[in-house]
Amino acid sequence: VVRIPLGAKIRQVEIDGQMIDRIKACTKMTIYNLYIFDRNGICLYYHDWQRKKSSNLPRDEEQKLMYGMIFSLKSFVTRMSPMDTKDAFGSYRTSTYKLNYLEVPTGLKIVLNTDLNIGKIDDVLHEIYKIYVDYVVKNPLTEMGEPIESDLFVSKLNNYVQNQSIYF
Amino acid sequence: MSKQASFRDNKKVSGELFTLTYGALVSQLVKDYESDEDVNRQLERMGYNIGVRLIEDFLARSNTGRCNDFRETADVISKQGFKTFLGITPQVTNWNAAGDEFSLIFESNPLAEFVELPEGHSNLWYSSLLVGVIKGALEMVQMEVDAAFVQDVLRGDTQTEMRVRFIKKLEDAVPVGEE
Numbered sequence: 001v002v003r004i005p006l007g008a009k010i011r012q013v014e015i016d017g018q019m020i021d022r023i024k025a026c027t028k029m030t031i032y033n034l035y036i037f038d039r040n041g042i043c044l045y046y047h048d049w050q051r052k053k054s055s056n057l058p059r060d061e062e063q064k065l066m067y068g069m070i071f072s073l074k075s076f077v078t079r080m081s082p083m084d085t086k087d088a089f090g091s092y093r094t095s096t097y098k099l100n101y102l103e104v105p106t107g108l109k110i111v112l113n114t115d116l117n118i119g120k121i122d123d124v125l126h127e128i129y130k131i132y133v134d135y136v137v138k139n140p141l142t143e144m145g146e147p148i149e150s151d152l153f154v155s156k157l158n159n160y161v162q163n164q165s166i167y168f
Numbered sequence: 169m170s171k172q173a174s175f176r177d178n179k180k181v182s183g184e185l186f187t188l189t190y191g192a193l194v195s196q197l198v199k200d201y202e203s204d205e206d207v208n209r210q211l212e213r214m215g216y217n218i219g220v221r222l223i224e225d226f227l228a229r230s231n232t233g234r235c236n237d238f239r240e241t242a243d244v245i246s247k248q249g250f251k252t253f254l255g256i257t258p259q260v261t262n263w264n265a266a267g268d269e270f271s272l273i274f275e276s277n278p279l280a281e282f283v284e285l286p287e288g289h290s291n292l293w294y295s296s297l298l299v300g301v302i303k304g305a306l307e308m309v310q311m312e313v314d315a316a317f318v319q320d321v322l323r324g325d326t327q328t329e330m331r332v333r334f335i336k337k338l339e340d341a342v343p344v345g346e347e
């Protein structure tokens with residue numbers, strides 16, 4: 001039996017496919033999909049890596065729904081909070097997935113849906129923000145507030161996400 | 169990605185290159201425009217365009233959260249913002265009674281390191297770019313401010329001073345159909 005610590009980069013370990021499947025079944029950590037919204041609610045970027053079920057909505061409707069939900073949830077959480085808090089809303093969990101949320105003071109919002117077995121992944125969200133800054137903000141040819149079309153950004157992001165230990 | 173991250177931190181260019189490039193920019197603008205006011209305006213506009221992008225870089229590097237009040241903002245601008253990008257820490261001073269207006273005093277100004285203003289440009293505020301950067305960057309974090317240089321050693325003043333005034337807080341966009 002090959003023992004591999006939880007969260008290790010198993011894809012880098014040389015083992016046969018059958019074993020990988022078994023490990024996947026045991027640990028089951030996944031990044032499903034990602035939304036990036038700007039301060040005006042425009043969806044700058046959407047990507048799904050492993051999404052098994054579609055919302056049966058047109059893409060733009062779904063994005064609007066997501067933004068509206070985040071917006072309301074934020075105002076709900078802030079209002080209902082019994083104390084003053086800086087970070088109003090960070091994540092929610094259902095029985096099947098976890099939604100992780102990061103909002104930067106400029107209003108950029110990153111939503112990452114993952115499996116339930118994932119802890120706090122603020123650093124991953126922040127790293128995605130850094131990739132956005134490096135390949136979108138620092139590229140003078142991109143219009144701010146328009147959906148991202150940079151191939152470089154897409155490939156860097158994919159590369160980063162797929163190399164995460166939590167990505168299977 | 170870790171390799172990328174360390175590369176990013178080491179990416180520092182010589183301050184002189186920046187200073188001289190800025191000088192070339194200003195002297196070109198002085199040639200292109202007839203009045204010093206127009207040059208100031210162009211510099212400020214360019215600064216604004218830089219500021220709205222620079223703020224994202226700043227936040228990505230520093231992990232600074234939202235400021236609670238204007239005093240905290242002033243502190244972050246001087247101790248973190250100027251420190252990160254220009255390697256200086258202008259002094260925050262001259263608060264007004266309402267706490268919505270302060271001055272930044274520049275003991276050294278990297279933009280103006282090798283500069284001597286020629287005759288006949290008494291209305292030129294050489295470092296106007298910085299005014300635009302501050303306005304643009306703060307607008308992106310929902311703060312509308314007014315900023316302007318009021319003293320400049322290049323013009324014979326005893327110190328270089330920028331005045332920053334808080335105007336209002338900008339509201340978040342509300343999605344369609346919500347109130």
